[in-house]
Amino acid sequence: MASNLFMVCYDLNSPGQDYNPLIEQIKSYGTWWHHLDSTWIIKSTKSAAEIRDHLGQYIDANDELLIVRFGSEWAGKGFNEKGYTWLHDNAFK
Numbered sequence: 001m002a003s004n005l006f007m008v009c010y011d012l013n014s015p016g017q018d019y020n021p022l023i024e025q026i027k028s029y030g031t032w033w034h035h036l037d038s039t040w041i042i043k044s045t046k047s048a049a050e051i052r053d054h055l056g057q058y059i060d061a062n063d064e065l066l067i068v069r070f071g072s073e074w075a076g077k078g079f080n081e082k083g084y085t086w087l088h089d090n091a092f093k
Contacts, residue, residue, distance in 0.1 A: 022058040
């Protein structure tokens with residue numbers, strides 16, 4: 001099964017909430033990019049709904065989570081060379 005690229009965005013709305021369990025689960029997908037505060041990009045063979053269900057176990061009921069599969073185009077601005085290199089090497093390959 002082919003891997004797809006997904007954007008994972010979240011807002012944890014409880015003051016003092018520990019992000020570490022969620023972040024560790026995001027990193028468990030193996031290939032990831034993280035240059036924006038609450039936004040990650042991961043590669044996975046799972047569907048967006050499967051990723052949502054997996055990561056959704058690590059957020060509270062009042063938190064927000066968005067999983068989006070990349071299409072055929074991307075653009076960015078302001079990232080360092082390492083960030084652009086990761087995107088170039090992993091996006092739409």
